[in-house]
Amino acid sequence: MSFPVLDEHPRKATDAATLRLFRARTAAWASLDDVQALRDRAYEIRMRAIDDLDAHLGQFVTALEAAGGKAHLCATAEEARATVARLCSGASLAAKSKSMLSEEIELNGALAAAGVEVVETDLGEYILQLAGEHPVHIIAPAIEKTKEDVARLLSAVEGVAIEPQLEALAQAARRQLQRVFQQADVGITGANFAVCETGSICLVTNEGNGGLVTSLPRMHIALLGVERLVPTLDDLSVLLQLLARSGTGQTLTTYTRLLTGPRHADEEDGPEELHVVVVDNGRKRIRDSRYKEMLACIRCGACLNVCPIYRQSGGAAYGTVYSGPMGAVLVPLLRGLEREPGLPHASSLCGACTAACPVKIPLHELLLELRRDLVGERIAPRAERFAFTVWSLLWSRPPLYRLSTRFVRFGSRFAALAGPGRVWAAGRALPQPARRRYRDMR
Amino acid sequence: MRRVQLFATCLGDLLFPAAVADAAALLRGAGCDIEFPPEQTCCGQPAFNAGHRRAAARFEQTFARAFSSELPIVCPSGSCASMVAHRMKTHYDIWELSAFLDAIGAEPPARNDGVRIAYHSSCHLLRELGADDAPRRLLERSGAELVPLARPDLCCGFGGTFSVRHPEVSVAMADDKLADGGRADVLVTADPGCLMQLQARGARLGTGRVVHLATALARGVA
Amino acid sequence: MSELVDTFVRNAEAAGFEVHRGEAPRIAGAGVSRADYGVAATGSVVLAASHGEPRARHLVPEVHVSLLREDAIVADLAALFAALDGRIPSALAIVTGPSRSADIEQRLVVGVHGPREVHVVLEAS
Numbered sequence: 171m172s173f174p175v176l177d178e179h180p181r182k183a184t185d186a187a188t189l190r191l192f193r194a195r196t197a198a199w200a201s202l203d204d205v206q207a208l209r210d211r212a213y214e215i216r217m218r219a220i221d222d223l224d225a226h227l228g229q230f231v232t233a234l235e236a237a238g239g240k241a242h243l244c245a246t247a248e249e250a251r252a253t254v255a256r257l258c259s260g261a262s263l264a265a266k267s268k269s270m271l272s273e274e275i276e277l278n279g280a281l282a283a284a285g286v287e288v289v290e291t292d293l294g295e296y297i298l299q300l301a302g303e304h305p306v307h308i309i310a311p312a313i314e315k316t317k318e319d320v321a322r323l324l325s326a327v328e329g330v331a332i333e334p335q336l337e338a339l340a341q342a343a344r345r346q347l348q349r350v351f352q353q354a355d356v357g358i359t360g361a362n363f364a365v366c367e368t369g370s371i372c373l374v375t376n377e378g379n380g381g382l383v384t385s386l387p388r389m390h391i392a393l394l395g396v397e398r399l400v401p402t403l404d405d406l407s408v409l410l411q412l413l414a415r416s417g418t419g420q421t422l423t424t425y426t427r428l429l430t431g432p433r434h435a436d437e438e439d440g441p442e443e444l445h446v447v448v449v450d451n452g453r454k455r456i457r458d459s460r461y462k463e464m465l466a467c468i469r470c471g472a473c474l475n476v477c478p479i480y481r482q483s484g485g486a487a488y489g490t491v492y493s494g495p496m497g498a499v500l501v502p503l504l505r506g507l508e509r510e511p512g513l514p515h516a517s518s519l520c521g522a523c524t525a526a527c528p529v530k531i532p533l534h535e536l537l538l539e540l541r542r543d544l545v546g547e548r549i550a551p552r553a554e555r556f557a558f559t560v561w562s563l564l565w566s567r568p569p570l571y572r573l574s575t576r577f578v579r580f581g582s583r584f585a586a587l588a589g590p591g592r593v594w595a596a597g598r599a600l601p602q603p604a605r606r607r608y609r610d611m612r
Numbered sequence: 613m614r615r616v617q618l619f620a621t622c623l624g625d626l627l628f629p630a631a632v633a634d635a636a637a638l639l640r641g642a643g644c645d646i647e648f649p650p651e652q653t654c655c656g657q658p659a660f661n662a663g664h665r666r667a668a669a670r671f672e673q674t675f676a677r678a679f680s681s682e683l684p685i686v687c688p689s690g691s692c693a694s695m696v697a698h699r700m701k702t703h704y705d706i707w708e709l710s711a712f713l714d715a716i717g718a719e720p721p722a723r724n725d726g727v728r729i730a731y732h733s734s735c736h737l738l739r740e741l742g743a744d745d746a747p748r749r750l751l752e753r754s755g756a757e758l759v760p761l762a763r764p765d766l767c768c769g770f771g772g773t774f775s776v777r778h779p780e781v782s783v784a785m786a787d788d789k790l791a792d793g794g795r796a797d798v799l800v801t802a803d804p805g806c807l808m809q810l811q812a813r814g815a816r817l818g819t820g821r822v823v824h825l826a827t828a829l830a831r832g833v834a
Numbered sequence: 835m836s837e838l839v840d841t842f843v844r845n846a847e848a849a850g851f852e853v854h855r856g857e858a859p860r861i862a863g864a865g866v867s868r869a870d871y872g873v874a875a876t877g878s879v880v881l882a883a884s885h886g887e888p889r890a891r892h893l894v895p896e897v898h899v900s901l902l903r904e905d906a907i908v909a910d911l912a913a914l915f916a917a918l919d920g921r922i923p924s925a926l927a928i929v930t931g932p933s934r935s936a937d938i939e940q941r942l943v944v945g946v947h948g949p950r951e952v953h954v955v956l957e958a959s
Contacts (some may be wrong), residue, residue, distance in 0.1 A: 171778065185942045224914035237922075293946055294937035312937055320938050340935065340943040347947065367732045368922050378893050378933040378948025383926070403915035410911055418936075421845070422876045424948070426928040434924050438888040478767045482784045516778065518771025518785070519661060520735040541663030550663065558659050562667030565622070567673040571653040575626055590776040595785040598812035601627050608620045608629035612636070612648055 173516060180314035184484050185311045187424050188475040194419020195472055195526070198341060202415070211408050213530040217223040219366070219399040223457055226399045226412045227448070228368045230542070233369025236430030239444040243396075247275035250449045252394070255284040256389055261355035266288050267373070267380040268292035269360030270308060270469060271393045271449060274504075277358075283383035288358070289350045293343055293380035297323055306485030306493065308471040309417050314484060347379070357383030357441065361394040362468070363409060364446070367402045370430040371446060374610060376423045386427060390441035392429070397453045397465035409468060411476055415488035416528040417470040452504040461536055466529045480518060485607035488516065495523035499536045507540065572609075579603045613645040614716065617679055619687035619696075619706075622654035623804035633802070634676060635709050635831035641830075642718035644686075651678035657695040661772045672700050679704065682771050687714045688826050690737030690803045691815035708737060710802055710825055712731055714746035721831025722730070730796035731825075732789060734803035735767050747802050754829055759796035763788070768801075770809035773787040786813035790820040798833045839956065847875025850931035850944070851954045858899055858955045865895035865949070869902040871917065872954070875910035876930055877908070877951045879954055883925035889947045892929060898949040905959035 176184060199205045219226045231241040242257075244250040250574050254277060258264060266284050270591030272278065278288045278299075290299040294311035298304065300323040312320075322335035324342045332342045359380055365373040371392045372382045373472045400406045414420040433440030456465055474494030485493035490513070498517055502510040514537050514550040523533040544550045565571045579602075585591030587602055594600065616639060624632040636646055656671025674679025675696065679685055684705040687723050693708040707715070729751055738744050748758060769775065774780075788807055793810075794800030801807050802825040814820035823833055843853050852859075858866070867887055871880035879900040881887045892898050907915050914928070933948030944950050 172779060173781050175780050183939070190940055208737040291947070292937075293935045297937070310937065310940065313940070317939055335941050336938060336941055338940055339947050344946060351947075370922065376934050376936075377946045379946075381889060381893045381927060382947055385893065392904075403918070404912055407911035407915055419929075422878060422928065422930045424929065424931050424934055426765040426878075426930070427924040428922070428928075429924070430922045430926075431924055433883070434885075435883040437883055437924065438885070439890050440883060440888075440924055472704060476765065478769070478785055479778070479781055480779045514663075515774065516771060518735070518767045518774040518782070520767035520771070522735075522765060522767070525739060538661065538663070541661070542665055543663070545663040545665070554662075555664065558662065558664040559668045560908070562656070562659055562664070562670045565653050566656075566670035568651045568674065568678070578626060590773075593779050593909070594812070597779060597816060598786070598809070599815035601808050601812055603626050604629045606629060608625045608632040609648070609650065611629055611633060 171512060172488040173479065175482045176484045181402070181482065183314050183316070184595070185481050187310055188481050191310070191418060191471070192475040195416050195475065198415035198419040200423070204424070206406065208412060209528055209530050212412050212528055213466060214240065215228040215400065215408055215474065215530060216529050217463070219401055220397060220457055220462055220465045223399070223454065226481060227396060228370055229366040230364055230399055233367065234446055235369070237369045239446060240370060240430045242445060242447045244447060245450045246448070247451045250275045250447055250451070251277055251280040253393055253447055255280055257389065258284065258286045258356050261286050263350065263354045264288045264356040265350045265354035265356050265383040265387060266290050267357070267359040267375065268295050268311070269358070269382045269393050270305070271360050271395050272358065273304060275449060275451065289347070291350060291383060292375070293340070293349050293377060296347065300324070300327065302399060308469050308473055308492070310471070311598045349380040351386055354383065354387045356389045356391060357387040358391045358393070359383060359418065361392045361398060361446070362413065363398055363400045363406060364394050365400050365403055365406050368430055370407060370428045373425070373427040373429065374423050375425045378425055380427060381425055384427070384441060385439045388441055389443045390429070390432070391445045391447060394446050394448050395453060396448050396450050397457070402578050412528040413468055413470055416472045456503045460539065461503050463498070463531050464536060466531050467496055467500065468529055470528060472526040472528060476522040476526045478518065478520060478522070488513065499533055501541055507543055507547065511544055514544060524568060548583070575607060579605070613684050614643055615647065617647050617649055617683050617685045619652060619679070619685050619692065620648070621687055621689045621767065621804055623808060624688055627808060628824060629802050631824035634824070634826035635686070636715060637809045637830045638709070638718065638720065638768070638826060639686060641721070642713060642716055647683070649678040654746070654778040655692045655695045656677060656692060658693065658772045660699055675700065677704055684712070688802070688804070689792045690734045690741055690743070691805055694736040708741060708802065709742060710747040711741065711743040712752055714749055718748050720754040720829040721832070722755045724828065724834060727756050727798065727832070728759050728796040728833050729756040729828065729833070730759045730761055730793040730799045732761065732768060732793065732799055732801040732806060733764055734801060734806045737802055750829055751800065761792045763792055768806045768809050770805045772805070775809060781812060782809070784825045786810055790814055790817065792800065794820060797821070798823055798828065800828045837881050838907050838909060839904050842872050842874040842877060843956070845874065846954055847877070849877040851877065851952050854953060854955045856955070856957070858901065859953055861897050861899070862864045863895055863949060864897040864900065865891040866899045867891050869900040870906065871914055872902045872907040873911060873914050873928065874907055878930040879930045880943060881927045882923035884923060889925050889927070892927060896945060896949055897951040897953070899953040899955060901955050901957060903957045903959055
């Protein structure tokens with residue numbers, strides 16, 4: 171389905187936000203001595219883990235368990251939901267720190283059905299949860315909301331009018347979420363990376379909620395995509411040099427947290443139990459395909475911030491958990507191309523995403539390959555395949571090209587009536603074929 | 613005399629023959645002897661980009677029969693040059709027009725004194741061919757004052773079939789590009805696809821002058 | 835050594851720390867931690883959870899103070915991880931400034947869940 175353009179206000183907000191993040195990333199990359207070399211190293215590190223995924227996963231699990239943590243390997247989203255629900259049985263309140271994977275597996279609904287109140291503690295995610303909406307950008311989830319929107323949502327929680335003023339809103343959120351941090355039985359987070367050699371989970375945040383939900387509740391559940399493995403701490407240091415710079419332009423986010431197993435016996439706080447729910451949900455199948463480079467994605471959002479389609483349509487237009495260029499590639503691969511045939515075409519192939527990706531995923535090349543598969547697997551409509559076949563048979567034969575284009579001026583009168591010509595003509599003048607072709611002029 | 617083959621491109625042949633003639637004039641003015649292989653048609657990029665590889669392969673064969681790989685090929689289109697350079701099995705000495713003129717040290721006639729020109733880098737020229745400087749240098753040497761676009765990185769919204777699969781977004785992208793270029797007297801682009809998109813939207817809006825780089829250099833836009 | 839310290843101070847201040855030399859500021863209600871390391875390239879303090887250093891200490895109070903010996907400053911993240919030398923704590927926090935968020939209209943607000951004000955006190959070795 172054709173993407174709509176956002177209404178004026180959300181469009182301006184999305185444009186301003188993505189432009190700011192784009193400029194911040196560009197400045198941060200420019201401040202590095204050799205960002206190209208760093209990107210090459212990052213690509214190598216990601217692909218090293220992906221190319222030998224099972225061995226690295228095995229190493230991670232062994233190290234995690236040696237540190238007192240527990241691993242739960244889940245092949246499907248359903249298994250992951252059931253596992254988390256089982257771990258949470260007996261819990262009444264779960265405090266969540268942002269996790270796109272939890273959105274992907276649709277966790278919150280499953281926990282609510284199991285009688286667990288789940289509260290998002292990341293400010294943007296909390297706002298969206300109050301609004302009953304989903305994130306539209308990987309790292310700036312509530313990118314379209316105004317402070318008036320936020321004031322309305324936060325005021326409804328306390329039954330008291332809160333000023334639509336930044337400080338007041340932040341204080342209100344802090345106040346409202348304090349109870350959650352203090353009373354939650356379980357903390358649920360994502361995991362930016364998992365380090366195989368130490369069995370550690372790495373969490374990258376700016377607010378501090380990631381730390382609070384992994385310090386106060388007695389159980390910590392970390393959701394980990396099986397492809398987010400990093401072989402060593404030294405490898406992690408390379409990726410950390412790129413992640414924040416690429417996502418927000420910061421050198422590092424305020425909190426970069428390395429969590430290795432549950433609390434030690436003599437510590438005053440920290441979870442007694444640490445469970446890492448490792449989710450496949452189609453990733454191993456991608457690893458076995460020619461699209462495996464897509465698994466290198468570190469969810470920084472840099473591609474969203476340069477995408478000329480994203481800035482017009484916003485994230486919700488994609489209709490999926492992950493939007494923008496990385497979503498257009500990843501979602502058809504996770505869900506199956508036949509279920510998401512439109513996404514690879516939600517792009518003008520400008521290539522800005524590939525240039526912006528810190529781990530050098532050739533995003534626009536992968537989109538081209540997906541389009542090739544749409545045709546090869548006969549998912550593209552027969553009429554379309556027929557049209558291109560006929561066009562190519564005509565125009566690849568010089569005599570037929572010459573013949574058919576002699577009459578193109580005549581045919582163009584009717585082009586506005588149907589098909590692509592009609593679609594074009596809704597907003598643009600129809601191009602007028604010249605009276606004489608170039609080949610006739612010389 | 614430097615012999616070159618001219619690839620008009622299908623859009624050039626059918627919609628913008630004057631721009632192709634301007635390209636030929638610039639090449640002759642720079643001392644080139646131009647051959648126009650008559651069996652040329654289209655490079656096949658619309659099919660390739662839409663995933664129709666068999667269709668694209670037919671065009672690749674036709675291209676191979678029409679053109680020699682021994683002589684340079686010059687075409688007034690970054691996207692077509694990129695298609696030939698990166699997506700065809702045979703290696704050709706293929707050049708986009710401005711990259712070629714710049715490489716041979718061509719001096720464009722000084723027809724643009726006092727004209728304020730905004731240059732739109734087409735995506736292929738900017739990212740796949742890395743030839744962003746040549747068009748600007750040539751425009752400046754023709755006397756133009758280059759007005760930088762606020763968002764030179766943004767695509768014009770053509771993208772082949774994208775322009776009709778997502779027409780609302782495509783038109784919005786054209787609008788933003790035209791508005792950005794509107795601070796200058798003329799918006800210049802080196803790609804027939806971008807040219808078609810921007811001229812078509814500009815015509816519907818009744819605003820904005822968009823011209824091919826070859827025309828801006830050969831005849832001037834004063 | 836002092837170049838490393840200077841780099842640390844510059845980056846820590848850019849990250850939003852108030853850096854002191856010698857005397858710790860007295861702020862009522864502030865959490866005070868001994869930092870295990872400082873990272874010069876990023877201007878970060880590194881806090882390892884342990885008996886006596888709960889995780890929540892650098893998160894719950896509105897003001898947090900880290901005491902850092904100058905000779906505990908390492909060059910960058912790779913050096914930090916190498917310095918750990920296999921002794922990984924249950925929780926290692928690399929803290930680079932105050933708690934912040936830009937989730938509302940992309941405008942920066944400080945002190946959302948963690949501290950709004952963060953200090954580092956450098957102690958000469």
